[in-house]
Amino acid sequence: MKLGNITESLFLKVIPLIWKVAPVKLLLVFVIRLLEALQPAVQIYLTKALVDEVSSLIQGTSDSFQMAMMILLAQALLYSADLGLKSLGHLFMFDIKQKAKYTVDHQVAEKCASIAYIYFEQPQYYDKLQRVSQGLAYRGLAILDHFFQLFKGMVTLVSLAAALAGLHFSFIFGMIFFIVPTFWIHVQLGKKRFAQMVHQTPTSRKVHYIMRLLTERESAKEVRMFRLFSYLKEKWSVLYWNNATEQYRLERTGVAYQLFADIISYAVTLASIIYFIYLSSEGVLTLGYFVALIETIAVAKTNTQAVSIHLSQIYEEALFTNELFEFLALPEGGYDRDQRPLRNGDESGLKVEGLTFCYPNQDDPVLKNISFHISPGQKVAIVGKNGAGKSTLVKCIMGLYEPKEGTILYNGVNIQSIEGYEQKVSAVFQDFMKYQLTVKENIGFGDIDSLDDRASLESAAARSELQPLIDSLPLQYDTELGPEYEGGRELSHGQWQKVALSRSYMNVQAEMVIYDEPTAALDPMAEAAMFEKFAGLARNKTSIIISHRLGSCRDADVILVLKDGCLIESGTHDQLMALGQEYAAMFKAQSRWYEGSPLGKEAFGRS
Numbered sequence: 298m299k300l301g302n303i304t305e306s307l308f309l310k311v312i313p314l315i316w317k318v319a320p321v322k323l324l325l326v327f328v329i330r331l332l333e334a335l336q337p338a339v340q341i342y343l344t345k346a347l348v349d350e351v352s353s354l355i356q357g358t359s360d361s362f363q364m365a366m367m368i369l370l371a372q373a374l375l376y377s378a379d380l381g382l383k384s385l386g387h388l389f390m391f392d393i394k395q396k397a398k399y400t401v402d403h404q405v406a407e408k409c410a411s412i413a414y415i416y417f418e419q420p421q422y423y424d425k426l427q428r429v430s431q432g433l434a435y436r437g438l439a440i441l442d443h444f445f446q447l448f449k450g451m452v453t454l455v456s457l458a459a460a461l462a463g464l465h466f467s468f469i470f471g472m473i474f475f476i477v478p479t480f481w482i483h484v485q486l487g488k489k490r491f492a493q494m495v496h497q498t499p500t501s502r503k504v505h506y507i508m509r510l511l512t513e514r515e516s517a518k519e520v521r522m523f524r525l526f527s528y529l530k531e532k533w534s535v536l537y538w539n540n541a542t543e544q545y546r547l548e549r550t551g552v553a554y555q556l557f558a559d560i561i562s563y564a565v566t567l568a569s570i571i572y573f574i575y576l577s578s579e580g581v582l583t584l585g586y587f588v589a590l591i592e593t594i595a596v597a598k599t600n601t602q603a604v605s606i607h608l609s610q611i612y613e614e615a616l617f618t619n620e621l622f623e624f625l626a627l628p629e630g631g632y633d634r635d636q637r638p639l640r641n642g643d644e645s646g647l648k649v650e651g652l653t654f655c656y657p658n659q660d661d662p663v664l665k666n667i668s669f670h671i672s673p674g675q676k677v678a679i680v681g682k683n684g685a686g687k688s689t690l691v692k693c694i695m696g697l698y699e700p701k702e703g704t705i706l707y708n709g710v711n712i713q714s715i716e717g718y719e720q721k722v723s724a725v726f727q728d729f730m731k732y733q734l735t736v737k738e739n740i741g742f743g744d745i746d747s748l749d750d751r752a753s754l755e756s757a758a759a760r761s762e763l764q765p766l767i768d769s770l771p772l773q774y775d776t777e778l779g780p781e782y783e784g785g786r787e788l789s790h791g792q793w794q795k796v797a798l799s800r801s802y803m804n805v806q807a808e809m810v811i812y813d814e815p816t817a818a819l820d821p822m823a824e825a826a827m828f829e830k831f832a833g834l835a836r837n838k839t840s841i842i843i844s845h846r847l848g849s850c851r852d853a854d855v856i857l858v859l860k861d862g863c864l865i866e867s868g869t870h871d872q873l874m875a876l877g878q879e880y881a882a883m884f885k886a887q888s889r890w891y892e893g894s895p896l897g898k899e900a901f902g903r904s
């Protein structure tokens with residue numbers, strides 16, 4: 298990363314961002330750091346005056362005891378003021394960081410909500426997100442701290458350099474000898490640390506993932522049942538030590554580099570002290586001057602090291618901060634709006650034409666040249682074996698994925714050009730959310746504007762037969778669901794599915810309803826009721842159901858049969874049965890189970 302980029306990151310991005318959230322506090326911290334920075338030079342000047350006064354007192358050449366006391370008092374006052382400024386500076390910085398973290402977290406969350414859904418299918422996205430959240434919490438905002446410390450160190454050094462240069466110009470070179478090696482070392486280490494973090498991100502995500510498997514409730518059942526603890530712990534341990542060993546090696550290199558820099562800096566200090574002793578022996582320096590110079594060297598040493606460390610830290614933080622700004626600059630919506638084919642036609646309903654879709658980082662398309670038309674109000678079932686592409690197809694229809702080729706038109710318009718298209722579609726996904734929040738929120742999220750509309754909530758709950766369960770809960774609609782928080786009430790999977798269905802019923806404005814295996818966890822009575830209600834609910838809406846229970850698809854107006862990403866059959870149940878191919882074979886295989894055929898008996902090992 299070039300110096301220009303670092304300055305740009307610091308002055309054009311980080312500081313303006315912080316200026317926006319806390320301008321007054323930022324200015325105050327700046328003033329405080331300036332005052333703090335000038336304090337060492339004044340202290341050294343007072344020390345010199347004090348030592349000279351005391352040495353005069355010892356030699357009996359002066360009776361300025363009062364003067365010495367005055368100087369001591371001034372030093373004490375200065376020291377107290379410095380302590381006060383430090384505490385204030387700390388508090389102001391704490392406040393600035395809280396506000397800046399809030400603002401940036403907020404922007405990251407907004408970005409996550411607005412980027413194309415397809416980003417969530419890419420491991421690189423999760424790697425970046427992890428670095429962004431790590432970088433933000435622990436590093437990004439530290440850049441400001443380093444900047445102020447750097448500023449303070451520089452001001453102190455300039456004030457000391459002015460004093461030393463007056464004595465001999467070579468002290469300026471001495472200071473450079475202090476700064477350059479430490480700076481170079483820390484920049485190199487910063488670069489290495491950043492590169493290491495980028496390359497370790499996938500492994501460290503895996504380490505966290507396996508630790509979650511070992512500790513969380515979701516996985517606890519299988520971990521115990523399959524006795525996975527030792528295997529997973531071993532896997533976690535290998536990955537953990539892979540990263541930890543690399544980090545240790547880098548730290549060891551860092552320590553060796555630092556030792557080298559410290560030796561150089563000590564040599565420079567020693568040379569300076571020898572020179573001061575020589576000047577004193579020549580009678581050029583008073584005792585006070587000598588003491589002040591020794592103190593100056595000590596303070597200069599600390600500050601030059603601090604300056605080089607803070608400079609290199611700014612470099613390192615800028616690498617992290619840049620990741621954050623790159624993340625925030627990801628294109629929203631993900632589609633190149635100018636490239637989108639915008640077609641207007643008079644055909645109503647949903648028309649899919651030549652749809653081909655490929656997941657990121659994969660060469661083979663998951664959906665291949667699919668075309669069909671659904672008229673408004675039609676009931677459509679999508680069936681096919683596992684992995685045939687059913688869920689992917691509905692995600693394309695919902696506008697979550699952009700086709701690689703082909704178009705999806707709704708009432709003749711490309712769905713990606715339709716403002717608020719997502720409100721026209723209501724859906725229940727296979728992996729629906731179990732919000733660890735109240736019943737009201739779990740249902741009301743289906744139409745956030747009606748969250749407080751009790752009548753709508755009750756009507757949605759009644760449609761999925763959920764009302765009796767809600768009535769039995771301690772706080773009814775205000776009962777917290779899920780076991781993760783104190784007082785939360787856990788539901789069965791089927792009950793959760795009813796909650797998800799209720800959520801979808803909230804969106805009464807939806808023109809199209811999509812259900813991806815909506816009854817998988819429901820008992821037969823609830824399933825039958827759901828289909829009865831669904832027929833009524835979806836009467837005026839286009840409805841698309843994915844189901845493996847082919848019996849529930851019999852009444853569909855159109856059944857689409859997918860195989861290996863291709864649409865191989867479409868028609869009514871009777872037409873497809875008459876065709877006698879994939880659908881007919883699947884249907885017959887399933888119906889044999891209900892009719893008690895030998896196939897069913899074999900599966901249970903009966904003769």
Ligand SMILES: Nc1ncnc2c1ncn2[C@@H]1O[C@H](COP(=O)(O)OP(=O)(O)OP(=O)(O)O)[C@@H](O)[C@H]1O
Nearest residue numbers: 418656659663681682683684685686687688689690
């Ligand atoms: N996020 C993803 N990234 C890459 N490939 C994926 C992703 N999701 C699904 N696939 C692949 O796409 C293909 C179709 O998956 P999809 O979930 O659409 O099938 P499906 O017909 O809904 O299956 P099921 O009946 O098991 O739910 C599968 O081969 C799957 O491996």
